[in-house]
Amino acid sequence: xxxxxxxxxxxxxxxxxxxxxxxxxxxxxxxxxxxxxxxxxxxxxxxxxxxxxxxxxxxxxxxxxxxxxxxxxxxxxxxxxxxxxxxxxxxxxxxxxxxxxxxxxxxxxxxxxxxxxxxxxxxxxxxxxxxxxxxxxxxxxxxxxxxxxxxxxxxxxxxxxxxxxxxxxxxxxxxxxxxxxxxxxxxxxxxxxxxxxxxxxxxxxxxxxxxxxxxxxxxxxxxxxxxxxxxxxxxxxxxxxxxxxxxxxxxxxxxxxxxxxxxxxxxxxxxxxxxxxxxxxxxxxxxxxxxxxxxxxxxxxxxxxxxxx
Amino acid sequence: xxxxxxxxxxxxxxxxxxxxxxxxxxxxxxxxxxxxxxxxxxxxxxxxxxxxxxxxxxxxxxxxxxxxxxxxxxxxxxxxxxxxxxxxxxxxxxxxxxxxxxxxxxxxxxxxxxxxxxxxxxxxxxxxxxxxxxxxxxxxxxxxxxxxxxxxxxxxxxxxxxxxxxxxxxxxxxxxxxxxxxxxxxxxxxxxxxxxxxxxxxxxxxxxxxxxxxxxxxxxxxxxxxxxxxxxxxxxxxxxxxxxxxxxxxxxxxxxxxxxxxxxxxxxxxxxxxxxxxxxxxxxxxxxxxxxxxxxx
Numbered sequence: 099x100x101x102x103x104x105x106x107x108x109x110x111x112x113x114x115x116x117x118x119x120x121x122x123x124x125x126x127x128x129x130x131x132x133x134x135x136x137x138x139x140x141x142x143x144x145x146x147x148x149x150x151x152x153x154x155x156x157x158x159x160x161x162x163x164x165x166x167x168x169x170x171x172x173x174x175x176x177x178x179x180x181x182x183x184x185x186x187x188x189x190x191x192x193x194x195x196x197x198x199x200x201x202x203x204x205x206x207x208x209x210x211x212x213x214x215x216x217x218x219x220x221x222x223x224x225x226x227x228x229x230x231x232x233x234x235x236x237x238x239x240x241x242x243x244x245x246x247x248x249x250x251x252x253x254x255x256x257x258x259x260x261x262x263x264x265x266x267x268x269x270x271x272x273x274x275x276x277x278x279x280x281x282x283x284x285x286x287x288x289x290x291x292x293x294x295x296x297x298x299x300x301x302x303x304x305x306x307x308x309x310x311x312x313x314x315x316x317x318x319x320x321x322x323x324x325x326x327x328x329x330x331x332x333x334x335x336x337x338x339x340x341x342x343x344x345x346x347x348x349x350x351x352x353x354x355x356x357x358x359x360x361x362x363x364x365x366x367x368x369x370x371x372x373x374x375x376x377x378x379x380x381x382x383x384x385x386x387x388x389x390x391x392x393x394x395x396x397x398x399x400x401x402x403x404x405x406x407x
Numbered sequence: 408x409x410x411x412x413x414x415x416x417x418x419x420x421x422x423x424x425x426x427x428x429x430x431x432x433x434x435x436x437x438x439x440x441x442x443x444x445x446x447x448x449x450x451x452x453x454x455x456x457x458x459x460x461x462x463x464x465x466x467x468x469x470x471x472x473x474x475x476x477x478x479x480x481x482x483x484x485x486x487x488x489x490x491x492x493x494x495x496x497x498x499x500x501x502x503x504x505x506x507x508x509x510x511x512x513x514x515x516x517x518x519x520x521x522x523x524x525x526x527x528x529x530x531x532x533x534x535x536x537x538x539x540x541x542x543x544x545x546x547x548x549x550x551x552x553x554x555x556x557x558x559x560x561x562x563x564x565x566x567x568x569x570x571x572x573x574x575x576x577x578x579x580x581x582x583x584x585x586x587x588x589x590x591x592x593x594x595x596x597x598x599x600x601x602x603x604x605x606x607x608x609x610x611x612x613x614x615x616x617x618x619x620x621x622x623x624x625x626x627x628x629x630x631x632x633x634x635x636x637x638x639x640x641x642x643x644x645x646x647x648x649x650x651x652x653x654x655x656x657x658x659x660x661x662x663x664x665x666x667x668x669x670x671x672x673x674x675x676x677x678x679x680x681x682x683x684x685x686x687x688x689x690x691x692x693x694x695x696x697x698x699x700x701x702x703x704x
Contacts, residue, residue, distance in 0.1 A: 114542070115545055115546055115549050119546050119549065119550070122546065126562060239691075240683075243634060243687055244682070244683045244686055244687070245639075245658075245682060247645045247658075247661065248641075248661070248679045248682060251661060252679070255672070255675075342549075342551065343551040343552065345551055345554065346553040346554050347553075349553055349557070350553070350642055350645070350646070364554065365557060365646050365648070367557075368557035368560045368561045369565075369648060371560075371561050371562075372561065373562065376561035377558065377561075380550055380557075380558050383554050387550070387551070388549060
């Protein structure tokens with residue numbers, strides 16, 4: 099019952115964020131000076147024909163009073179109708195549907211890899227010799243702070259142009275996805291590993307760890323069985339933020355590796371000021387973010403039963 | 408303390424003859440400056456110099472094309488080679504420094520100042536303002552940063568001001584949350600209550616007593632913020648959404664055709680190297696600042 103109530107509260111909060119985002123977008127479209135139909139189209143440089151303008155006006159109902167427009171707008175969003183991309187002459191929902199698979203493959207590959215690398219790195223290097231942690235710390239800071247596109251270009255240069263281990267373009271079989279996944283996963287793994295190691299180092303000094311060691315448990319049993327669970331909560335908080343931002347990174351990675359996907363679609367649309375398409379993808383990203391955060395919050399309860407509100 | 412020790416011992420003994428560099432070296436060791444930190448600081452100093460006086464470091468015109476020297480390898484004439492239009496890569500890197508640093512610094516300051524103001528308002532103001540500010544920050548946080556900037560660019564077009572505005576918005580909610588959390592603690596702090604009891608005006612207490620303490624954690628993070636913003640500027644330029652083409656910018660230099668990379672690696676390598684070194688140096692400096700502020704050694 100308690101859990102259900104918490105879940106319901108979280109879902110309501112998530113729905114609020116989505117509603118508010120949609121509302122802000124509505125306000126932004128209407129507050130931008132000039133003809134809102136032109137704003138939706140992108141810019142006056144798009145040179146819309148009167149027919150297209152009339153179509154947008156009737157579709158968005160710009161002639162109707164504001165509250166009717168707003169109501170219709172929310173209703174359309176609820177039906178999954180994000181409008182039409184006038185650049186690609188197709189409904190936004192359809193275009194997103196076409197590209198979502200490629201990005202999902204990338205992101206779903208990167209998440210377990212990032213988690214795995216971070217866990218192995220942090221658990222095996224926490225509270226080891228100073229020079230060892232120092233080196234790993236340096237590598238992690240480097241990975242975490244260089245821009246993603248530089249990491250991608252470096253990987254491309256090393257493994258595909260020089261060593262010819264992986265193809266450089268997306269059309270050459272399943273191996274072509276390995277470098278993009280690495281580019282997505284490594285910076286996240288580095289950030290997670292830093293947080294996790296710091297937490298582990300604090301926890302490995304706690305009295306209950308000493309107790310576990312005096313019971314004769316091996317070092318790895320202490321680390322995995324006793325310390326890790328306590329270090330996971332703060333790590334998951336960061337992981338939630340990082341995973342929710344993966345679509346942002348996909349924009350860069352898909353451009354570097356010349357892949358299809360939502361990120362590529364997003365940056366192309368922003369360049370061409372295809373407002374409906376950009377807003378559709380941004381709303382989708384908000385939805386993903388809300389869902390990821392709810393999942394993370396529910397995981398807290400599993401990891402640490404004390405976390406119950 | 409150490410000064411008195413020194414004078415007592417100096418009284419009894421003949422004055423020690425120190426090498427000229429000695430005192431400075433001791434001070435460096437006492438300040439616990441690691442080699443990485445020193446290198447970072449020197450690199451950043453060079454960068455700032457390049458940003459202020461690009462013509463002294465690189466007298467060659469960064470826009471001058473030379474059709475007979477397209478993709479020339481690094482040589483004495485062009486120490487980092489030339490790009491696809493025969494323009495000097497070194498000169499372009501140096502002349503792009505100012506806009507990169509200014510955009511990074513400006514965006515970081517914008518985020519920090521607006522974020523601090525909103526955080527103070529939320530932490531100290533009435534409940535309803537707190538609610539509004541926190542919900543706005545929830546929403547901002549739920550759109551990934553680069554996507555938020557892309558939305559802003561789609562609405563108002565790519566220009567210096569939208570770039571600055573978008574970059575300033577990204578990461579705003581973190582700053583708001585930190586300052587709010589601090590000021591929630593501070594509004595109940597004894598010294599703040601004492602100041603109010605003494606009859607000081609509210610805004611005076613807020614500005615003189617709460618603000619300096621509330622923004623400390625944000626200020627400590629400022630260098631890291633600047634690094635993140637510079638990296639974001641480079642990323643957006645790489646995506647073709649930065650400053651318009653003829654003007655040199657770091658990220659844009661990496662957006663050259665991928666087929667060139669293999670044959671003319673120096674163009675990509677030079678730009679990637681400068682961006683990496685900049686971001687790493689700032690991160691090193693920023694982390695040291697955090698370390699010191701936490702009293703860790």
